[in-house]
Amino acid sequence: MPNRSEPTSVITPRVLRDWQLPVPVGGKDARGTVLVVGGSRFTPGAVLLAGVAALRAGAGVLQLAVAESTAAALSIQVPEALVVGLTETGGGSVRGECGERLAGLAAEARVIAVGPGLDDVDETMGLLKGLLDAAGPETVFVLDAYALGALSRSPDLVRESERTAVLTPNLTEARFLLGHDVGDDLDDTAAELADRYGAVVSLYGHIASRPSPDGSVRCWREETADAGLGTSGSGDVRTGIVAGLLSRGADPAQAACWAAWAHATAGQRLIPAHGRIGFLARELLDEIGPALAMLH
Numbered sequence: 001m002p003n004r005s006e007p008t009s010v011i012t013p014r015v016l017r018d019w020q021l022p023v024p025v026g027g028k029d030a031r032g033t034v035l036v037v038g039g040s041r042f043t044p045g046a047v048l049l050a051g052v053a054a055l056r057a058g059a060g061v062l063q064l065a066v067a068e069s070t071a072a073a074l075s076i077q078v079p080e081a082l083v084v085g086l087t088e089t090g091g092g093s094v095r096g097e098c099g100e101r102l103a104g105l106a107a108e109a110r111v112i113a114v115g116p117g118l119d120d121v122d123e124t125m126g127l128l129k130g131l132l133d134a135a136g137p138e139t140v141f142v143l144d145a146y147a148l149g150a151l152s153r154s155p156d157l158v159r160e161s162e163r164t165a166v167l168t169p170n171l172t173e174a175r176f177l178l179g180h181d182v183g184d185d186l187d188d189t190a191a192e193l194a195d196r197y198g199a200v201v202s203l204y205g206h207i208a209s210r211p212s213p214d215g216s217v218r219c220w221r222e223e224t225a226d227a228g229l230g231t232s233g234s235g236d237v238r239t240g241i242v243a244g245l246l247s248r249g250a251d252p253a254q255a256a257c258w259a260a261w262a263h264a265t266a267g268q269r270l271i272p273a274h275g276r277i278g279f280l281a282r283e284l285l286d287e288i289g290p291a292l293a294m295l296h
Contacts, residue, residue, distance in 0.1 A: 008187045008219040011205075011261050016295050021058075021258060022249035031060030032110030032247035036240070037102070037131065038145070039066030039117035041092025044074050046117030046145070049233050049281055050240035051081055054113070056288035057244025057262070063105055066117070067094050093119050096126025103134035111140050113243040115147030116236045125150040132161045140246050141165040143199075144239040145173070151197065152176040159198040164210075166200045166252050167193065168239045174203055191217045202242065202256040205264065209253045220257050225264035226276055233281030238263045241288060258292070265291035 009015065024030035034054040039047035044066050051064050061082075066074055068085025069092065075083035086102065087095040098106070106112055112131055118124045124146040132141070141163055143151060148169050151157055155177075158165045167177070174182050174189055177197070182189050186206040193201040194208035194217045201208045205222030241262055245255035266287035270279040 006218060008221050011207075011220050011222040011257050013261075013295055016258060016261060019254060019257070020296075021245060021254070021292075024060075024248055028060030031058055032249070033061040033063060033108060034059040034111045034113065034240075034243045034247045035063045035065065035105050035109035036113045036116060036243070037065045037086075037127065038094070038113075038115055039064070039070060039074070040094060040119045041067045041069050041088060043117035043119060044070035046233065046236045048074060048078055049236040049285070050113055050116045050144075050243065051078055052285050053237045053240025053288060054111075054244035054247065055080060056285055057241045057259070057292065058248035059111070059244040060247065063109065065102055065105065067092060089120070089123065091120075093123050094127060096120075096123035096130075098127060098130025098134055103130065106131050106134040106139070107136050109135065109139055111142060111243045111246045113142040113144065113239055115144035116239060118146040121146055121149040121153070125153065128157070132157070132163055135163070139163070140252060142168060142239055142243045142246070144168045144235065148173045149176055152179075155197060164199075164252055165197075166202060166242055166246070166256055167197060168202045168235065168242060169193070170204070170235055187219045187221060191219055200252040200256050202238070202260060205260045207253065207256045207260060218253070220253075220260075222257070222260040222264055224268060225260075226267055226271065228271065228275075228277045228279055229263065229267045231277075231279070231281055234263075234284065237266075237281050237284045237288075262288055262291045265294070 071085035190208035241259040
């Protein structure tokens with residue numbers, strides 16, 4: 001088990017007010033470009049949720065790369081974004097190849113979120129390797145869903161690429177990444193994942209920093225999330241919030257902590273209208289901005 005540099009910190013409004021997000025000055029370029037790569041023929045909605053969440057969290061420019069059969073429809077659904085189509089397999093999965101156009105977008109993006117809506121781990125592995133090679137030197141990656149499945153098969157992929165990354169697993173994905181069952185202490189689980197993969201980890205509300213040079217990690221925990229966040233698409237929203245905060249200049253651990261709080265608070269804001277377990281992931285999107293504004 002990795003060394004904890006200090007006890008787990010509880011994420012509270014006071015903690016976040018003392019750890020204010022950057023407020024870039026200037027136009028949309030000052031808030032960076034988020035590129036979301038995912039979306040098979042049957043799951044483009046995951047990319048929509050992640051992309052819109054990134055904009056709500058403050059990203060300046062949004063680009064979406066999805067299976068080519070869904071690109072036109074998605075461009076209508078998200079008119080704020082550049083949407084590009086990716087080559088598909090016969091079954092509708094995104095092929096594991098980073099073509100010239102996608103590589104060009106990756107080279108210019110401040111943040112690349114990979115995984116929402118992908119559905120073939122082998123193809124995702126090829127795609128992720130291509131994006132890691134093509135991205136600019138300062139690009140930060142957010143890995144979710146099948147991108148985490150690919151990473152579990154090649155645990156040194158991010159570390160050897162010397163990329164900064166935030167991993168956003170659920171419990172099933174955490175088990176694959178660890179290679180064993182997840183214990184009851186999710187703070188320890190997040191810390192173990194951070195140590196193993198050399199990345200910031202956001203496991204639901206449990207955050208662990210990248211290992212420091214002495215191998216220690218710092219942990220945070222968000223405690224207000226409710227059962228309603230366990231709904232289809234909610235994880236894609238969380239991934240997008242992390243990406244948007246990174247794009248506006250937050251450091252990775254800060255982005256993960258603020259995103260956990262904003263995600264939980266967005267859910268809390270929906271409870272009076274929909275109940276604890278009745279709201280939809282897409283309804284979280286309009287609550288992200290107000291949640292963040294509460295602490296500014």
